[in-house]
Amino acid sequence: MNGNMHKTEMNQEQHTIISMFLDRAESSPQKVALRYKYLGIWRDITWAEYRQKVRHTCLGLVALGLEHGDRAAVIGENRPEWLYADLGTVAAGGVTVGIYTTSAAQQCEYVTVHSSSKFFIAEDEEQLDKVLFFRDRAPDLKKIVVIDPKGLKRFSDPMVITFEELLEIGRSLDEKEPTRFDDLVRATRPDELALIIYTSGTTGPPKGAMLSHSNIVWTSWSIGEAIPMFPDDEMVSFLPLSHIAERMFTVFLPLRFGYTVNFVESPDTVTDNFREISPTVIFAVPRIWEKYYSSVRIRVANATWFKRVAYAFAERVGLEYANRKFSAQSISLWLRLLRAVAQLAVFYKLRERLGFERVRMAVSGAAPISPDVLRYFHSIGVPMREVYGQTEGSGPTCIHQGGVIELGNVGPPLPGVEVRIDEDGEILVKGGNIFMGYFRNPEATAETLTEGWLRSGDVGVIDERGFLRITDRKKDLIITAGGKNIAPQNIENQLKFSPYINDAIVIGDRLKFLSVLIVIDEENVVQYAQDNKIPFTTYETLTKAPEIVELIHREVQQVNKALSKVEKVKKFTIVPKKLYEEDGEVTPTMKVKRKYINEIYADLIKAMYKS
Known part of the structure; x- marks a missing residue:
């Protein structure tokens, strides 16, 4: 489907992420930009204060040796300092590399070394320990900055400084060279690299997707035409900022719309903070x-x-x-x-x-x-x-727009985005949102980009209105022994609608029938067991209790009623443990790593097909 390039109130081609940020701060200096909770009280940060923190973060990094094009890795929960580090880095002409807080030290090492990050900005002692584990194997790493030094009062290391010290260094440089910040901002071009977002690695080692300033600016304005937001809107930031989707809603879209972002106190207080905000x-x-x-x-x-x-x-x-x-x-x-x-x-x-x-x-x-x-x-x-x-694709390709929200499709493309279906059913995408390629991986880039078209890896169809329906991941499609093509995603989503099922992984490629690995919802199943006086001692004994197996059997049969004959699930097995990101079973956004699950639970799968 062809889309015409959208018009905007400003010339996007001349803007960078940081110039868009400065425009917003200039137009709304006293409006609340960010809000966080400290000692039980919500504290406001205005756009003027936000601008000042970003300015001093930028100059602090420059004073410590960050040069144009250098990378700075950031790891931490959602908080204002994450944003200061992000925008401060790109203001200096640098490149931000986000790392998931749940990443193990070895994963942090891979991203830091692969990206040749010169700075590592860590939230606290826990994240600091990770970088200290591998810093001797990261030759490009020059400085480590700790946001929250709690527990590090007696710790001293010439390579490590606090975020407050970084800001103070930036303030000093600002006083000596008051035009330095503006010079840095002007030196950055829209077509330059701004972010490296490492994919979650469902099919191998993480790949670093390179997004330019213009990718982000273009996408934020296109989203603005598809789903307008307003300065008086409020949102809660709680998903990982190292993921492009949360980064877009927390960091970049507020530059476009000027709404207020509220940070949760911790991952454990999300529901409480939602009620408060x-x-x-x-x-x-x-x-x-x-x-x-x-x-x-x-x-x-x-x-x-x-x-x-x-x-x-x-x-x-x-x-x-x-x-x-x-x-x-x-x-x-x-x-x-x-x-x-x-x-x-x-x-x-x-x-x-x-x-x-x-x-x-x-x-x-x-x-x-x-x-x-x-x-x-x-x-x-x-x-x-x-x-x-x-x-x-810098995050979004299609979204339900206006009042037209339909089940079974994801709506039309964003304004300015083109979507077409390849001969094999793969969804191809083109537009100002398409990335620059994978960092230091020309082979993967060549496989993913073809004459400006992004190969999504997804399979779908487009209706006469241009609305897109996703069938499944191309690599996940199941072909049964009888030659029937089956999209497991639809079956899995129906199973997960049960309050007792947290995850479902449909099996059946080249096999006679479909089976499924079930991961129970621990909280709800425990409640069911207590209400029905079902004895259990551990999570594993809970999954093997006959009454629980029967409960899941009923849920599976309920879903089978709505499926065609070849889609029906003939057998299931409850996985005896929860799936953890640390174990490599799910991504940070809780998507199951299907290939890995098939490998580690091969015995459970074989048992379902023995008879």
């Missing part, structure tokens, strides 16, 4: 939305009889309303009235308890979401839309 815009991965849905289901099951009946009535009305809206059917006045009652009596209070009562736009991305989950949130009054894309 009550954001208007939410971005989350499917796993988060599925978790919210499951928690509501379990909470309702344990409620009083009256509340269960009221909720059942409201949910039935809400789903009927959502189904009619999604299928473009007429909605009667009677149904509208019933929905208003359901919203007032049940769903508003529910959304309030979740912190969703002010949400005007919810976005799910980074992985496919079950249509049932999407439908559910619409039924309770949360207007969720799905975005599709990849790191190599």
Whole structure:
């Protein structure tokens, strides 16, 4: 599908990430840009303060030896200093390299050494320990900066300084050379490299996707035409900033729209912080939305009889309303009235308890979401839309736009983005969002970029309106022994809609029938076991309890009712442990590493096909 280049209020070709940041700070100096919680109190940071911190971070790095084009690695949870480090680096003409906080020391070493990072900015003692483990094997590494020095009072190392010391160095240089910062900003060109985003490595070692200033500026303005946001919007930042999707919503889109970003206190306080902030815009991965849905289901099951009946009535009305809206059917006045009652009596209070009562736009991305989950949130009054894309496309390719949100597709391409389907069904993408290539990997770049078209690795179809429907990952498609092509993603999403199933991995390539490895939702299954007096001692004994196996069997059979004969799951096995990123089983965005799972659980898989 062809898309015309969109017009914007500014000449994008002349802008860099940092010039866009400075424009926003200049136009709204006293507006709150960032908010974080310290000692139980939410603290505000204005755009003027934000600008000053970025300026001094930039000059501090330059004073310590960061030169144009140098890389700086950043690892830490979501907090203002992450953004200062990110924008401070690119302001100096450098390149930011984000690392996931959950990465092991060896993984941090790979990214730092491969990117030849000169600086390593670590959040705390835990992350510092990782870089100290490998710094002798990182010849380009010159300086380590620690954001939170708690626990390091007696620690001394000539290579290590605190973030406060970095800012002080920057302040000193600013006083001596007041024009230095502006000179650095002017020296950076839009077509230069700004970020290296390392992919999660589902098919091998992580690859460093190179994104330019113009990639980010172009994409942020294209998103602005597809899903407008406003200066008075509020969002909560809690997903990894080393992932392009959260980086776009937390760092770059606020430069375009000027909305306020609120940082969670810790990964454990996300739900509490949501209730405190009550954001208007939410971005989350499917796993988060599925978790919210499951928690509501379990909470309702344990409620009083009256509340269960009221909720059942409201949910039935809400789903009927959502189904009619999604299928473009007429909605009667009677149904509208019933929905208003359901919203007032049940769903508003529910959304309030979740912190969703002010949400005007919810976005799910980074992985496919079950249509049932999407439908559910619409039924309770949360207007969720799905975005599709990849790191190599600066994040988004397609998104539901305006009021046209449909189940089973991801909407049309962003303005200015072209999407077409190759002969083998692969989705190809072209536009100002397409990356520069993989860092120090020309072979992978040549495989992924063909005459300006990005090979997505996904399979899909485009309808007559230009709306894209994703079938599956190209490499994940299953061909059964009978020659039937099956997309496992759809089956897995339906299984994960169960509150008792956290993950599902469908097996069946070159085999006679489909089977599935099930990872239970520990919290909900434990609750079920306690409610039904099912004895267990460990997670593994829980997965092997006959009553739990029967519970999952019922859930699988329920999904089988909606599947065709060749898609039906004939056998399943509950994996005796949870899947962990540290064990290499899932990515930081909680996507299952299918190839690795097939290898480590080969015995469980063989057992399902023995008879």
